[in-house]
Amino acid sequence: MQHKSICFIGGGNMTQAIVFGLLKQGYPAAHITVCDHNETKLALFAERGVQISTNNEQSVKQAEVVVLAVKPQAAEAACAALSAVDFSDKLLISIMAAISSQRLTALLPSAHNIVRVMPNTPALVSEGMAGLFAPTNVVAEFKQFAQELLSAVGKTCWVEQESDMHVVTAASGSSPAYFFLFMEAMQQALSNMGLTEQQAREFIQQSALGAAKMVVEKPQFSFTTLRENVTSKGGTTAAALAIFEQHQLASTVEQAMQACVARSQEMEKLF
Numbered sequence: 001m002q003h004k005s006i007c008f009i010g011g012g013n014m015t016q017a018i019v020f021g022l023l024k025q026g027y028p029a030a031h032i033t034v035c036d037h038n039e040t041k042l043a044l045f046a047e048r049g050v051q052i053s054t055n056n057e058q059s060v061k062q063a064e065v066v067v068l069a070v071k072p073q074a075a076e077a078a079c080a081a082l083s084a085v086d087f088s089d090k091l092l093i094s095i096m097a098a099i100s101s102q103r104l105t106a107l108l109p110s111a112h113n114i115v116r117v118m119p120n121t122p123a124l125v126s127e128g129m130a131g132l133f134a135p136t137n138v139v140a141e142f143k144q145f146a147q148e149l150l151s152a153v154g155k156t157c158w159v160e161q162e163s164d165m166h167v168v169t170a171a172s173g174s175s176p177a178y179f180f181l182f183m184e185a186m187q188q189a190l191s192n193m194g195l196t197e198q199q200a201r202e203f204i205q206q207s208a209l210g211a212a213k214m215v216v217e218k219p220q221f222s223f224t225t226l227r228e229n230v231t232s233k234g235g236t237t238a239a240a241l242a243i244f245e246q247h248q249l250a251s252t253v254e255q256a257m258q259a260c261v262a263r264s265q266e267m268e269k270l271f
């Protein structure tokens with residue numbers, strides 16, 4: 001991929017995952033600048049050779065690609081501070097949840113090439129999943145760069161309708177947290193039943209990794225078949241799954257993901 005100069009506005013959890021993932025894939029640290037007002041966060045990037053700055057405007061002016069990575073609540077202030085920058089030749093990538101391309105255009109009127117990306121933190125270990133959306137006017141070269149950038153740290157999937165980015169947030173951005181929650185609950189249960197936290201973690205992480213690898217490497221098997229292959233009639237797994245069913249796990253998961261989408265739709269109106 002081309003090594004364009006990239007400036008990240010906001011050096012928090014998601015920027016760290018993407019930038020450290022990019023460095024692991026050989027993206028030159030000298031081509032990346034991270035802006036934040038938090039010195040502790042900036043130090044994490046500086047120690048890996050990434051350029052750091054507290055001067056957003058100056059750094060953005062020098063960059064070919066700008067990644068907006070502040071919380072949606074901070075979008076307006078962050079963009080206001082960039083109002084003197086001419087974005088017309090730049091690619092503007094927003095990883096912010098719920099901030100529409102229309103809103104971004106209103107905040108930064110000179111930005112004509114906007115790509116929205118909904119990544120997730122597994123980008124840190126090159127296993128990210130990112131949904132992408134670009135309005136029709138965005139030039140092909142910039143769309144390709146955005147895709148290559150995210151492909152360097154995981155897999156990507158374009159959506160045609162911007163409204164689908166709400167659902168994508170439930171599917172990529174937020175979803176690692178669902179699995180972490182499940183693992184936390186499993187660890188607590190196993191600890192309560194006598195394993196040490198470390199033993200529990202080893203059992204859980206290897207079982208999760210193995211299950212995910214089976215899903216990836218055996219695409220001919222549906223999730224249902226994979227589950228059924230573990231579940232002996234009248235056996236131990238069936239006893240466990242009966243409890244999940246009794247507590248309506250599927251319905252709980254659906255409600256949780258609907259809440260994620262609804263909150264994204266609400267945030268789109270708020271910020």
Ligand SMILES: NC(=O)C1=CN([C@@H]2O[C@H](COP(=O)(O)OP(=O)(O)OC[C@H]3O[C@@H](n4cnc5c(N)ncnc54)[C@H](O)[C@@H]3O)[C@@H](O)[C@H]2O)C=CC1
Binds near residue numbers: 012077
């Ligand atoms: N954390 C995640 O798993 C994911 C987050 N996102 C999106 O990424 C964005 C960032 O999320 P996180 O990294 O989790 O948040 P975070 O709170 O960890 O990082 C945000 C950073 O922005 C900095 N900041 C705020 N205003 C600034 C400004 N004007 N100039 C420079 N830096 C500024 C803050 O000091 C902070 O370090 C959000 O919009 C979120 O919706 C998207 C997908 C996944």
Ligand SMILES: O=C(O)[C@@H]1CCC=N1
Binds near residue numbers: 174
């Ligand atoms: O929780 C959030 O709002 C952000 C967006 C997706 C993941 N984290």
